[in-house]
Structure formats: C-alpha cells, structure tokens
Amino acid sequence: MTGSTGGTMENLWLADVLARPAPESVRFLGRAEVVECLAKVDVVAAVKDALMSHHLGRTILPSEAYLSWTNRHGAYSRSIGMPGAVLADGAEGAYGMKIINASVSNPEFGLERAGGLGLCFDARTARVTAVMEVGVLSAVRTAAVTAIAVEAAGYQAIRSLAVVGCGTQARVHLALLIARCPELSRVVLCDVRRTVAQSLAGELASRHPGISFTVAATPAEAMAEAETTVFLTTVADGYVQPDWVRPGSLLVNVSLGDLTDEVLTGASALFVDDVQLIVENPRRPLGRLIGEGRIAAKTGTDRPSITATLGELLAGETVAQRPDTGYVVVNPFGLGILDVALFGAVLRQADDADIGQALELV
Numbered sequence: 001m002t003g004s005t006g007g008t009m010e011n012l013w014l015a016d017v018l019a020r021p022a023p024e025s026v027r028f029l030g031r032a033e034v035v036e037c038l039a040k041v042d043v044v045a046a047v048k049d050a051l052m053s054h055h056l057g058r059t060i061l062p063s064e065a066y067l068s069w070t071n072r073h074g075a076y077s078r079s080i081g082m083p084g085a086v087l088a089d090g091a092e093g094a095y096g097m098k099i100i101n102a103s104v105s106n107p108e109f110g111l112e113r114a115g116g117l118g119l120c121f122d123a124r125t126a127r128v129t130a131v132m133e134v135g136v137l138s139a140v141r142t143a144a145v146t147a148i149a150v151e152a153a154g155y156q157a158i159r160s161l162a163v164v165g166c167g168t169q170a171r172v173h174l175a176l177l178i179a180r181c182p183e184l185s186r187v188v189l190c191d192v193r194r195t196v197a198q199s200l201a202g203e204l205a206s207r208h209p210g211i212s213f214t215v216a217a218t219p220a221e222a223m224a225e226a227e228t229t230v231f232l233t234t235v236a237d238g239y240v241q242p243d244w245v246r247p248g249s250l251l252v253n254v255s256l257g258d259l260t261d262e263v264l265t266g267a268s269a270l271f272v273d274d275v276q277l278i279v280e281n282p283r284r285p286l287g288r289l290i291g292e293g294r295i296a297a298k299t300g301t302d303r304p305s306i307t308a309t310l311g312e313l314l315a316g317e318t319v320a321q322r323p324d325t326g327y328v329v330v331n332p333f334g335l336g337i338l339d340v341a342l343f344g345a346v347l348r349q350a351d352d353a354d355i356g357q358a359l360e361l362v
C-alpha cells in the first residue's frame with residue numbers, strides 16, 4: 001500500500017512487517033582508531049602466523065571478485081572483494097572480507113589512490129561485527145609480507161635498499177623495513193614524480209639521521225645501488241630490463257607489473273605467497289607466464305618455475321640461498337586472509353579497550 005503525505009509518496013506497506021529480533025550493532029573503526037589498535041599488535045607475527053596457517057591448510061581463501069572500469073577522467077578504477085578465513089585450532093578463528101577500491105586519478109584530487117573497508121564476521125552467526133578503515137591496514141599487511149619475505153629469502157642483513165614508487169605503500173614499507181633491517185645504512189628512492197620522492201627522502205632523513213636517503217633519477221639507477229629493490233608503483237606494463245638487476249639482489253614485486261617477462265623468467269629463485277591465486281589471474285604477468293607455459297607452477301621441470309611459497313620457506317621446507325650472480329624475485333599477489341587475520345587482531349584490541357563507535361543495525 002502506498003500513501004501520500006504533503007505531496008511526497010511514502011511506502012507504508014513495510015511498517016511493522018518484520019518480527020522484533022534482538023538488537024544488533026557493528027563496531028565502526030575509523031583510521032585513527034585502527035592505528036590506535038595496531039599500536040598494540042605485532043603485525044609481522046600476526047601475518048606470519050596467518051601465512052603458516054595457510055601453508056598448513058587452516059585457511060579458507062576463495063577467489064577474489066574483481067570489478068574494473070574507467071572513470072570520467074579516463075583513469076583506471078577498480079574494486080576488489082577479498083573474503084577469507086583463518087581457522088584457529090579449537091577456537092573460532094577469524095572470518096571476514098576486505099573491500100579495496102582504487103582509482104589512479106585519486107592522488108590528483110588529494111586522495112589516497114586506494115581505500116576501502118575491512119569487515120569482520122562472527123563465526124557463529126556469520127553477522128558482520130565490525131567495519132574498519134582498510135587503507136592503513138592494507139599497507140601494513142603488505143609491508144609485513146615484504147618484511148617476512150626479505151627475512152625468509154635471507155636478505156635481513158642488507159645495508160642498501162631501493163624503493164621504486166613513493167606513495168602510501170612506500171611510506172609504510174620503509175617504516176617497517178627500517179625498523180627490521182638493523183644494518184640498513186643507505187636507502188635510494190625513485191618516483192616518476194621526483195618531488196614526491198624528494199619530499200619522502202627529506203622526511204625520512206630527519207626521522208632516521210643514521211641512514212642516508214637519496215633520490216635516483218631512474219629505476220635502473222636505484223636498482224644499481226641496492227641489495228634489495230621493492231617495487232611499489234602503479235605500472236601495468238613491465239619495464240625493468242635484465243641488465244638493470246644487480247647481481248645477488250632481491251626484487252620484491254609488490255606492484256606486480258614492473259618486471260618484464262625476461263626478468264621474471266630469468267630469476268634464480270621465485271617465491272610467491274599463493275600459487276593458486278596467481279595462476280587464476282592472467283591479468284598479472286606471472287599468472288600470464290604460467291598460463292603460457294613459460295613458467296611452471298611447480299619445480300621439477302626444465303622450465304623456469306616457482307621455487308617455493310613463503311609458507312614453505314617459513315616452515316623450513318625450502319631453504320632460500322642468496323645467489324652470487326643471479327637474483328631472487330618475490331611476487332606477493334596479496335592474500336585476503338592476511339588482512340582478515342589483522343582485522344581480527346585489531347578487533348580484539350578494540351573490544352578489550354572499547355575503541356570505536358557502535359552503529360545500531362537492527
């Protein structure tokens with residue numbers, strides 16, 4: 001039934017239709033509250049535990065949902081839905097979903113490129129129990145994976161580090177890697193927007209006076225200086241040439257698009273976070289190369305192959321060795337279960353200290 005009040009139409013048929021269930025609310029955490037909770041979480045340990053759980057088959061990791069479009073500024077825009085669960089031994093575990101959206105034109109308008117929401121689900125009722133800002137969490141979990149990979153691949157004692165792409169991820173990566181690589185004395189930054197690299201170098205130099213921060217004009221120049229290079233750009237087509245790679249170095253391919261096929265196929269060792277998700281995604285170079293049969297998903301063939309997962313390295317099933325002349329590539333696709341594990345850790349802190357806001361749902 002539809003009624004009319006003062007000229008506006010109102011739907012009256014829905015009033016009092018439903019029974020009266022128990023009240024429900026969700027905890028909402030903005031960025032400031034997420035950061036407050038994260039200060040009490042050992043994020044590297046939490047992400048390491050989740051990688052181990054994944055290795056031991058104690059996770060549920062469905063395929064990602066991926067929606068992309070071009071916005072009215074002609075910029076690539078997308079939304080990724082990443083559900084997952086980390087099952088705890090005898091306990092209820094962490095269930096949830098990350099929604100991470102991005103548009104490459106956002107920085108022009110003063111916005112971070114990527115942003116979204118982290119959702120926690122109740123294991124018993126399956127209800128959404130918490131909603132939190134995810135930009136900072138996403139950067140923290142990605143940086144934690146890089147830190148774990150650097151250590152697991154045998155590069156913790158590096159003295160020199162290059163970072164190509166100096167946006168949000170770079171800021172969080174550098175903060176964490178500087179804290180975890182005690183011998184680091186030289187950091188080279190590179191960004192197509194040179195002023196962005198210069199201002200980040202200036203900020204870091206005042207925070208870490210014992211480390212030299214310089215800006216390279218090109219990625220090749222940055223890579224030549226460093227034992228480890230982390231790629232954190234927004235590039236879609238590979239440009240890194242094999243002769244730019246410093247012998248013995250580690251390349252962490254976080255942005256997934258920077259390395260040419262030759263660099264990926266020529267690595268002495270290739271470590272990933274999850275083989276299945278990579279194979280399922282031919283939009284990214286490594287998935288495409290596996291689909292084309294140019295890289296094998298498993299060792300034991302005469303083709304270049306994935307050497308091991310980070311879980312296998314952490315479990316000691318594969319022991320990484322730093323090569324003298326070759327180089328190592330880590331290709332972290334990005335696993336929603338790692339975010340979900342961190343959402344759970346953040347929510348525990350928020351529940352304990354009653355941080356955030358209760359939003360009434362029902």
Ligand SMILES: NC(=O)c1ccc[n+]([C@@H]2O[C@H](COP(=O)([O-])OP(=O)(O)OC[C@H]3O[C@@H](n4cnc5c(N)ncnc54)[C@H](O)[C@@H]3O)[C@@H](O)[C@H]2O)c1
Nearest residue numbers: 113165166167168169191192232233234254255332333334
């Ligand atoms: N694999 C994963 O798990 C994972 C997780 C999160 C983000 N990412 C990826 O990390 C990348 C960085 O994310 P962000 O949030 O820091 O983005 P951002 O937009 O904040 O920063 C990207 C920076 O790269 C610079 N850049 C672009 N092209 C470049 C080039 N050719 N050479 C040098 N610099 C260049 C830009 O000027 C910008 O400063 C994105 O590609 C994102 O998709 C990967």
